[in-house]
Amino acid sequence: MxxxxxxxxxxxxxxxxxxxxxxxxxxxxxxxxxxxxxxxxxxxxxxxxxxxxxxxxxxxxxxxxxxxxxxxxxxxxxxxxxxxxxxxxxxxxxxxxxxxxxxxxxxxxxxxxxxxxxxxxxxxxxxxxxxxxxxxxxxxxxxxxxxxxxxxxxxxxxxxxxxxxxxxxxxxxxxxxxxxxxxxxxxxxxxxxxxxxRYQTQVIVLNFTNTTNAKDCAEALDASDWCVVTQQSEQVSLNVATITSGYPRVIAWLHGHPQFMPALTIATPTLEDIFMEVVQ
Missing domain, CATH: 3.40.50.300 (P-loop containing nucleotide triphosphate hydrolases)
Incomplete structure (x- = not known):
């Protein structure tokens, strides 16, 4: 030590x-x-x-x-x-x-x-x-x-x-x-x-200012074959194959859909999330 x-x-x-x-x-x-x-x-x-x-x-x-x-x-x-x-x-x-x-x-x-x-x-x-x-x-x-x-x-x-x-x-x-x-x-x-x-998730989060925009974005992304979409309140979560390949695709998709202007973050697991994964 x-x-x-x-x-x-x-x-x-x-x-x-x-x-x-x-x-x-x-x-x-x-x-x-x-x-x-x-x-x-x-x-x-x-x-x-x-x-x-x-x-x-x-x-x-x-x-x-x-x-x-x-x-x-x-x-x-x-x-x-x-x-x-x-x-x-x-x-x-x-x-x-x-x-x-x-x-x-x-x-x-x-x-x-x-x-x-x-x-x-x-x-x-x-x-x-x-x-x-x-x-x-x-x-x-x-x-x-x-x-x-x-x-x-x-x-x-x-x-x-x-x-x-x-x-x-x-x-x-x-x-x-x-x-x-x-x-x-x-x-x-x-x-x-x-x-x-080591325990980094492969989830990109789109943060909107209201639930309506988040819902519309989730519905528009739902047809994509490169991510799994979930929406909760003002957040849309995109589960991608890897952050390295998925992030550029998200940026390109948003450029093609200028009506959506979310803030992007990469979901980071908490120590509690990691602990539960390890002990289970």
Missing amino acids: PSSGIHGFIGANGAGKTTTFKLILGLLPIEEGAIYVAGERVIYGQTNRSQTVGYLPDVPSFYPYMTATSYLKLCAAIAQVPRQQQEDLCERLLQQVGLAQVGQQKIRSYSRGMKQRLGIAQALINRPKLLLCDEPTSALDPQGRKEVHELLTSLKEEMTIVMSTHLLSDAEQVCDSIIMLNNGAITLSNRLSTIYE
């Missing part, structure tokens, strides 16, 4: 995402195969992963009576950060995750999004090479999700980030590559741009 970037770990509930994270952390025994992190083999119960791996669980737990600063100092002490470095480290981390102004407030007063950012701060204490985030935005409102996305994006040049999620729209927004898990096995793994190219 690359030493930087955000990599989406996606799959249905029960596919094995959290279990895989626990295997990487050395919290579960590995029954078959081997896992290496930064060249070091992971051994159940014997590997100190805190020096190379940061972990944000799905629902991070905090001591609500503590302030963010005191909580991070406790985590730094547990991680064996030298005492003289702890204060500067905590201030830097709070600044990095956007909590510097509320570092002295009790954690009980924090929103869920603020707690997620504090959870990321504790996962960064030892400057890990690998950051595992288990469903980091699953229970957040849109603003909280945006804040976590921006934070992870700001970190992706410094480390490898693996983010498990069932919110495929989140993966589309922030991930550089995707690892798709189904029934405990990887069914698809590649850069997101490559996946889109």
Whole structure:
């Protein structure tokens, strides 16, 4: 896996995402195969992963009576950060995750999004090479999700980030590559741009300003032998053999029928469309 970037770990509930994270952390025994992190083999119960791996669980737990600063100092002490470095480290981390102004407030007063950012701060204490985030935005409102996305994006040049999620729209927004898990096995793994190219549909969409024009165009195209026509509301979809051969034919047809002036787009599958195709 690359030493930087955000990599989406996606799959249905029960596919094995959290279990895989626990295997990487050395919290579960590995029954078959081997896992290496930064060249070091992971051994159940014997590997100190805190020096190379940061972990944000799905629902991070905090001591609500503590302030963010005191909580991070406790985590730094547990991680064996030298005492003289702890204060500067905590201030830097709070600044990095956007909590510097509320570092002295009790954690009980924090929103869920603020707690997620504090959870990321504790996962960064030892400057890990690998950051595992288990469903980091699953229970957040849109603003909280945006804040976590921006934070992870700001970190992706410094480390490898693996983010498990069932919110495929989140993966589309922030991930550089995707690892798709189904029934405990990887069914698809590649850069997101490559996946889109591989699963590109052969559909050209004509977008009209009203339903009447769309219907008239669909009826006029229906006799063509080079496309399959479907019309829905103000859109006419043309399923062609290939985009390369079909697009010029659409342009030529429209030139011959100047009464139609639609906007043209090529239908792009969403990550959800691709996921459903792969798992089925």
